Amino acid sequence: MTSNTEKRYAAIFDFDGTLVESHPRRNIAHSKVCDFLLKYLNIQGEIQEKVLLNLIELMEREMNEKHIYNRNIWWKEAVKRYFSKDISESISESTLNELTTIYWQTVSDESKIFPGVEDLLASLWQKGIKLGLMSDTDGLEGMKAKRIEDAGLVEYFDAIIIPGEDTKDTKPSTQPFIKICAALGVAPENCVHVGDNPQVDILGAKELGMKTIILTPDKTHFKEKILIPDYLIELKDIKKLEELIPELLNEKNAK
Numbered sequence: 218m219t220s221n222t223e224k225r226y227a228a229i230f231d232f233d234g235t236l237v238e239s240h241p242r243r244n245i246a247h248s249k250v251c252d253f254l255l256k257y258l259n260i261q262g263e264i265q266e267k268v269l270l271n272l273i274e275l276m277e278r279e280m281n282e283k284h285i286y287n288r289n290i291w292w293k294e295a296v297k298r299y300f301s302k303d304i305s306e307s308i309s310e311s312t313l314n315e316l317t318t319i320y321w322q323t324v325s326d327e328s329k330i331f332p333g334v335e336d337l338l339a340s341l342w343q344k345g346i347k348l349g350l351m352s353d354t355d356g357l358e359g360m361k362a363k364r365i366e367d368a369g370l371v372e373y374f375d376a377i378i379i380p381g382e383d384t385k386d387t388k389p390s391t392q393p394f395i396k397i398c399a400a401l402g403v404a405p406e407n408c409v410h411v412g413d414n415p416q417v418d419i420l421g422a423k424e425l426g427m428k429t430i431i432l433t434p435d436k437t438h439f440k441e442k443i444l445i446p447d448y449l450i451e452l453k454d455i456k457k458l459e460e461l462i463p464e465l466l467n468e469k470n471a472k
């Protein structure tokens with residue numbers, strides 16, 4: 218390969234909600250965590266079970282919004298709210314770790330690669346575009362890397378970065394975006410970032426001059442969002458990215 222034909226462009230993908238369907242499966246993980254806690258704390262009764270489960274589900278929304286990814290903190294907070302007092306010291310660190318492992322193993326077992334993802338990655342690679350994968354830490358060292366490996370997607374990527382483990386900051390900070398560009402050997406302005414969460418997948422990328430694409434199950438979903446990607450594409454149309462991404466990168470080349 219001569220220097221003229223070396224890959225100078227890259228597409229950087231997020232993982233959860235972008236390449237794999239893992240979010241709708243979290244309710245199964247919530248139930249398993251809840252069952253474990255009910256036994257551990259000796260809680261009985263249908264209403265009590267429902268209250269605890271609702272609190273666990275609330276943690277999923279609330280903590281993700283605050284970018285707190287360490288699930289051990291979630292379980293302690295759910296228990297604290299359940300009892301309306303802090304009894305978290307009575308739950309050992311190893312029990313919290315066990316709960317977090319149950320949670321992630323369930324998510325991993327239930328996750329599925331979205332239809333069309335592997336065709337898209339293969340197509341971009343064939344068109345001479347480097348591929349990066351960048352997905353925030355799961356809050357448990359090594360867990361995200363394991364889930365990516367379990368999904369069977371590692372072989373497609375030239376570089377994988379886990380913000381929060383490989384870098385101090387998580388998305389949307391520019392820090393992890395800079396790091397993956399360096400790992401790929403591609404300038405940020407020659408990259409496209411593809412994610413599913415406007416809160417974390419747009420800002421850092423845009424600041425560095427990357428184009429941004431958000432994949433979504435439903436476009437109407439995003440009417441109220443302030444952060445706007447360059448393209449909003451429905452997951453059922455993922456095949457469109459096989460042409461759109463090379464076009465976006467060539468456009469930049471022409472400028």
Ligand SMILES: [Mg+2]
Nearest residue numbers: 231233234413
């Ligand atoms: Mg995501």
